[in-house]
Amino acid sequence: MTDSIIVQKFGGTSVGSIDRIRAVAEQVIKTKEHGHSVVVVVSAMSGETNRLQVLANQVDTLPSSRELDVLLSAGEQVSMSLLAMTLQKLGHDAVSLTGWQAGIQTDEKHAQARIIGINTDAINQQLQLGKIVIVAGFQGITEQGNISTLGRGGSDTTAVTLAGYLGAKECQIYTDVDGVYSCDPRVVTAARKLDTIGFQDMIDMAKYGAKVLHLPCVEFAEQHNLPIRVLSSFSPLQGTLVKAQESSGGVVGVALRRNLMQITSNNETIDKLVAQCNEQELEVFRVLSKDQSGVVVSQVDLAKLMQVIHEEAVHIDDVCSVSLIGRSNLSSIQALEALLAEDDIEIVSHSLCERHTMMLLAPEYLDKAANIIHDVYVDQNELLSVSKRRVS
Missing domain, CATH: 3.40.1160.10 (Acetylglutamate kinase-like)
Known part of the structure; x- marks a missing residue:
């Protein structure tokens, strides 16, 4: 039975x-x-x-x-x-x-x-x-x-x-x-x-x-x-x-997240926030931005953190994320920055690992960026150069 x-x-x-x-x-x-x-x-x-x-x-x-x-x-x-x-x-x-x-x-x-x-x-x-x-x-x-x-x-x-x-x-x-x-x-x-x-x-x-x-x-x-x-x-x-199957290599898909909040501050404050997220079992991503350390949490989880950070020197922004899923080249962020810059889209910050590349953007650019990135990277065996972007 x-x-x-x-x-x-x-x-x-x-x-x-x-x-x-x-x-x-x-x-x-x-x-x-x-x-x-x-x-x-x-x-x-x-x-x-x-x-x-x-x-x-x-x-x-x-x-x-x-x-x-x-x-x-x-x-x-x-x-x-x-x-x-x-x-x-x-x-x-x-x-x-x-x-x-x-x-x-x-x-x-x-x-x-x-x-x-x-x-x-x-x-x-x-x-x-x-x-x-x-x-x-x-x-x-x-x-x-x-x-x-x-x-x-x-x-x-x-x-x-x-x-x-x-x-x-x-x-x-x-x-x-x-x-x-x-x-x-x-x-x-x-x-x-x-x-x-x-x-x-x-x-x-x-x-x-x-x-x-x-x-x-x-x-x-x-x-x-x-x-x-x-x-x-x-x-x-x-x-x-x-x-169960082996990854075919390259980019499998593009995943999108809305309603995220990026918190930027000094390393000491960010370390405290990460520890607090771990203690409360909240989802947190550490990201790299141009000048400061940062973490990304959901809008719901931010409310739970406000009691901890209300006296800290932090900057909070609404963001969304576009993530390439699959094995990728760790140097690919420069190619992605150049690709999106052609449409005046700036990558606010990013996170890289062997199996994903996550980029944070201003929310109003999410849909456009998703279409551009999907056009170029999905179904390719490796990250393509900007010159291979499909002519629209």
Whole structure:
């Protein structure tokens, strides 16, 4: 029975209305009728998490993280119960389980919790009864018995981790796009869908801004060699298979991030901020600028740091990032600076490593820069010289 389990995850757009929930139910039934045991993980209906967050912020701009998790977890519970009702209406036995009912155990870090284990007894018991099991994504329970959430995109992590613990044949992530693209196709119309991508390249794409898959879910999949198939809820195409494979070399894709804040100051202050971010487990990138040391954090995390830096001599700017993902030449930043300068776009600061080149720009230049960089670098075996830029 274990070999026949398929875990399917459906995102918020896929369950955004009763009609779409019925379409999801029909897709799940097809999988069931092909002889598989099916476990479905659902996100909240599109827009619901934002609605709940707004309500919380009307009460308090910095609400209790515990109570916020209790509130936000309700969105997925609405989706799971509606899907179970729909499946039952269509003649199939189904049962919905919250994160804690499904045995999903997390650490104590609210809003960004990590799954530390899953007791699959309840799920396996329902599967043995022939039921389709629907699990609320994005949530679990701490050792202290508190509801926790996994952060935006956490339903992906729920699905992949469940697939690993259940020994599933495959984890299928259904979303509103038909696979992983070389860049966000809403920004770069020339972006191409990747038939396959290696775990490490996908981890880097997710880390630096691609929103198709939640970073922890890809990390778990790599550790357990569990293939992930990214599919569209609205298209019959085969999507993208994320699996163990060697990087082909060169640039695999271009990842974009908005709503970032760059903090620049002296080395001593920046060291303090990095230490504070590490202590609070906040995401932080150290960057190189022309005159000063700097770090980049999200706008959300900046609010958490303000209590530490309000008396420091710092400069804070709105920025966005464009990152080339794949093995690259560490001297490539000069070529990128020259390339973007042709369109009067300045690189504010940058970060380089073997597998990525991240550039920070003023937000108004992000889309234009993404198209220029994708034009020149994607699908090349090495960084090209500026002279090879496509004639527009």
